[in-house]
Amino acid sequence: MKTMYVIENTATGKYYRKLGVEAHQYTDIRYATPFSKWKKAKQKADILHAAISPIGEQINFEVKQHKFYVLKNRNDKGYMNQASYSAPKDKAIMFASEEDAKREAIDLATAMARVGVELSFKVEEL
Template sequence: MYLIKITGTNRYYRRLGNQVHQYVDDIEYATVFRKWKQAKQKADILHAAISPIGEQINFEVKQHKFYVLKNKHDKGYMNQISWNAPKEEAKFFAEKEAALKEAEEIAIGMAKVGIDVEFDIEIQS
């Protein structure tokens, strides 16, 4: 998986809409690209859009391993409501510990209402 990072500020690119974006400090909220080429093209577009206004901002594409919670049906966890999403739409965790904590919190919460659920953690790279 690939991220776009601003070299001077160590912030990450986050797509909010078609032409709307922001830069975030927390890697968990960064937009993840599956292919290096897609991330590089977007970084080049961002740089080209900012350069004419005199800003000296540089972007780099960084590879990062992410973790996804996967249930017994090989489906991914998206949010508290949907834990049967396709893995491509699942929530990514930048750190394994965050994924483990979320899996534990879900299991405890679901056990309180009589539902047994468990997840494996799968690396997405």
């Protein structure tokens, strides 16, 4: 099991999501950008805090541990996207909740069955 971290904006209860080099947004936990190292998440949280402190905003950012899940196929490969059902697990799409991962596994299996392809995944916690 791999520990992952997210950054919470404590004023809004929303989570940091990286969109680009300098672009980001605050969103639901399902779309939060996970960090594999606490130190890296803490550094980013400190940068976010320093960027808004000069404008007088009293917003704090807290680094929190969070469980993420991936879908694995029978060959122990992860689901990456509609075109790749067998990516390395570290490239697989991560789901913020086990329920989201299970729902996606069912939806994928159902969609593929309609075109005659048998596909199944199991949910694994990172």
